[in-house]
Amino acid sequence: MSDLLDDPTPGQNAPEFTVSEISGEVKRTLESTFGRIRVRGEVGRVFKARSGHLYYDIKDDRNVLACTTWKGQVAGLSVVPEEGLEVIVTGRLTAFGAQSKYNMNVEEVAVAGQGALMALLEKRKKQLEAEGLFAPERKKPLPYLPGIIGVVTSPSGAVIRDILHRLRDRFPRKVLVWPVAVQGSNCAPEVTRAIEGFNRMTPGGALPRPDLIIVARGGGSIEDLWGFNEEIVARAAAASDIPLISAVGHETDTTLIDFVSDRRAPTPTAAAELAVPVRLDLLGWSENQGARLARAAGQAVQLRRQRLNDLSRALPRPETLLETPRQRLDQASDGLPRALTSVVQRRRVQLSEAAASLRPSTLRQLVAGRTDRLRNLSSRLSLRPIQQEIQRRQDRITQLGQRLDTVQRQRLDRQRQQLSAAGRQLEILSYKATLERGYAVVRSGQTVITTRAAAEKAGPLEIEFKDGRLDLGGAPAPAAKTGGGEASAAKPKASKPKAKPKSTPDDGEQGSLF
Template sequence: MAITNSPEYSVSELSNALKRTVEETYDHVRVRGELGRVTVAKSGHVYLDMKDDKAVIDAIMWKGVASQLSFRPEEGLEVVATGRLSTFPGRSKYQIIIEKMEPAGAGALMALLEERKKKLAAEGLFSPDRKRALPFLPRVIGVVTSPTGAVIRDILHRLDDRFPRHVLLWPVLVQGDKAAEQIAAAIEGFNAIMPGGAVPRPDLLIVARGGGSIEDLWCFNEEIVVRAAAASEIPLISAVGHETDTTLIDYASDRRAPTPTGAAEMAVPVRLDLLERLDGQRQRLGAALLRTLEHKGADLRAAARGLPRPDSLIADKTQSLDYLQRRLGPALQSGMERRANRLALLEVRLRPEAMARDVAERMRRLEDLSRRLKAGLSQQIAPRRQGLQASAQRLVPQRLARMTKDKGDALSQMMARLGRAGQAQSKAQALRLKSLSSQLEAYSYQGTLQRGFALVRDEAGHVVREGRALAYGTGLSLTFGDATRQVQVLGEGDVIAPSPSVKSKPRAKAKPQTPPEQGSLF
C-alpha cells in the first residue's frame, strides 16, 4: 500500500470548496443563449436551460427577479442573462443565478411575435367574421388601464367633450410580468357582470395604454390576453401605444384605435353633431309633411269637384222613402183584411155543420171505394175461376186435384189478405173519423155555450157580433147550451120580452144591471 501526503476531503467539503471557487471566480457574468426548458414553480421561481449548439447550462431566476421582467420567457427565445455562477452541492451541478434578463435584440422579440401571430391566426382568433359592430351610443363603457397614468384622464376628457357616458374603470398593471394576467382577468371580469345587477354591465370595453418600447408593450402580445380579447362577448376596442405601435391584441379586438384618445372618439359620437343632425331631420320631416298635406288637399279638392251635391244624392232616396211610406198604410190594411178573410174562411170550415158535411163526404167516398174494390175483385176473380175450371177439365184427375188445391189455397190467401187490408183500411178510417170528431168537439162552440155563453143570430141566421148596429124591433135568437130562445130588441135599458111561444110567469119590470166589467149587449 502506497503512502501519500495528499489531504483527504469529504464529499461535502469538496462540494463546498468548489462552490466557493466558482462563485468567487464567476461572481458576475453575461451569457447569451437560447432558452430551452422553461419551468415556473408554484413558489414563483423560474427554472430554465440556456443553450447553444454545443453546450447547455442550467439557470434559475428567483421570484422577485421574474416579476420584474417585461416579457415572458419562452422556449426558443434568444436572451442575454446577467448573473453569477454557483453550484448545487446536492446534485453536483453548477448553474447560473440570473439577476437580469433581456431579449437578445429586437429581432428576437419580433421573430417570437411573428411566430405567435401565425399560431393564433391559424386558430381563427383574428378572423374578420368574429368581429362585432360597436354600439352606436353605449350607456356604460368599461376601461381596462392603469388608474395612475394619463391614459384614463385623456379618455374621460375626450368622452366629456363628445358625449358624456358612465365609465367603469378596472385598474390593472400595463407593464411587467403580472400585467398580462391582470389584463385578461379584467376583460373576463367585465364579461362576467350580469345585466340588471348592482354594477351595470358595460356595453363597450376599451383596453388602453400609452406608448413605449416593444418590451414595455409585450404584455399585450401575451397569448392569455389575446385569447381573452377574442372570447369577449362585449365589443372591445384596443388602444395600446401610439399609431405606429402594433400588438397582437389589436388583431383580436373588434376595433383598433391608434391612441387612447382615438378610442374615446370611436366609442361615442359627437353630441352637438347629433343635435344638429336631429334638428335638420326635424326640419326636413316638417317640410315633407307640409308638402304631403298640400298634395293631399289638392287631390281632395279635385275629387270633390267630381262628386255630386249631397242634397242631390239623398233626394232620390228621400222620394223613395216617402213613396214607400205612403204604400205602407194601405199595404198593412190590405194584409190585415186578407188575413181576416182567411180567418173567417177557416172559422166557417170549423163549424159543426161544415165538419159534419166533410165527415159525411169522406164516409161516402170510403163506401164508394169499397164498392169499387169489391167490383174489381169480382171482375178479376171470375175470369180466373173460369180459366181454372177449363184447365181442370183438360188435366188428369191427379194433376187436376193438385192444381185445384193450389189455386184454392192461393185464392184463400188472397181473400184473407183482402180481408185484412179491408179491416186495416176500415180501422184507419175509423181512427181518422175519431180524430176528426175530437177536433170537432174541441173547436165546437158547444163547449163554450156550456160555460154560460150564448150565441146570438139575427132573423137570417147570421151571427151577430156587435149590438150597436141593431135596430129597434129586430128579432134575435139566443142559443144556450141546452135550448134556443127568441128575443126582440126594444131599446137601451129595456128588458127582453119572452117569446110568445114560451109561457112564463109575469114578473115586475126592473132596471137592468150591467156588470162593471162588461157593457150591455143590446
C-alpha cells in the same frame, strides 16, 4: 481547504477527499468566483414542472448552460423564456452535487435586442392568427351610445385624463376605471384580470357591467409596450363578451391586442371618439330628422288633399244624379190612376162572366155529384176490416205469450240443473266427504297438522273423524248437530255416483288431505 490537507495518508503526497467534500468545495468555488452574472444566449429546451419550477437551457453554437427559475421567482420575470428566443439572463452559478452538474439560478430574463422581440411577436401573431382570433367575422359591433364605459389603464397617467376630457366634450357617459400597470412584469397579468373582471360583472348590479371596454396606454418603445403583446392579454381580449377598443401607443405602434380587439384606435383620444358620438351633432341630427318628418307629413297631407280634390271634380253633381230617377217617378205617378181604372174594369168583366155560368141547374148537378161521392166513401169506411185486424193482433200476442212461458220454463229448468250439479260438485270437493271415506283431520288448536315433525312440536292434538272429534287424552267431542240430527244428516244428500275408494298407502299410514 487547509483542513483537508492536515492529515495526508502516509506515503502519499496528494490528500484524500470525500465525495461530499469535493462537491461542496466545487459549489463554494463557483459561487464565490462568479457571483451574480449575466449570460446571453438562445433559449433551448423549456420545461415547467408540476411544482411550478421552470427548467430551461441557454445555448450558443458550442455549449449549453442549464438554468433554473424557482416557483417564487417565476412571477417576477418580465419575459417568460420561449424556445428559440435570444435572451440575456441574470442570476448566480451554483452546483448540484447529487448529479455532478452545475447550473444557473436565473432571477431576471430580458430579450436580447429589438430584432428578437419582433421575431417573438411575429411568432405569436402567426399562432393566434392560425387559431382564428384575428378573423373579422368574430369581431363584435360597438354600441352606438354605451351607458357605461370601462377603461383599463393607469390611473395616474395622462391617458385617463385625455379620455375623460374627450368624453365630456362629445357626450358625457359614466366611466369605470380599472387601474393597472401599463408596463413592466405586472402589466400583462393585471390587464388580463381587468378585462376578465369587467366581463364577470352583473348587468344592472350594484357596480353595473360596462357596455364597452377601452384598453389604453400612451406611446413608448417596444419594450414598454411588450405587456400588451403577451399571449394571455390577447386571449383575454379575444374572449371578452363586451366589445373592446384597443388604444395602445400611438398610430405607428402595433401590438397583439390591436389584432384581436373589436376595434383599434390610433390614440386613446381617438378611442373616446369611437366610443360615443358628438352630443351636439346628435341633437342637430335629431332636430333635422324631426323637421324632415314634419315636412314629409305636411307634404303627404297636401298630396292627399290634392288627390281628393281631383277625384271630387271627376264625380257628377248630386242634382244630375237625381234628375233621371225624378222623371221616372213623375211618369209612374201620372200613369197610376189610369192603370187602376183599367184593372178594375178588367176584373169586373171577369166577375160578370163567372156569375153568368152559375145557373140553378148546374148547381143541382154539382151537389148531386158530390153527394154520390160522399156515399161511396162512407160505404168504404166499414168497421169489419178493423175488427179483423184487431183479432189478428190479439192472436199474435197470445202466441208470443205462450212462447215466452215455454222459454222461461226451459231457462229455469236449465239453471236448476246447473245449480244441482254445482251442489253435487261442492259436496264432492268438501273435506266432509273425504272424512266419510275414512280419513281424519289432525289439528293443534286452529292449525292443521300435516307432518309427523309438526305433530311432535305441537301441543295437545285433536283428531276429527266423520262422526266427531277426539282430544288425545280426552273424551270424544260430540258430533255437530243441526236441528237435532247428525251433521251427516243435516242436509239431504243429492243423488250422485259413489266415488271410487282411494288406494291405501303401502305403509298403512293415512294420506294427507292437502
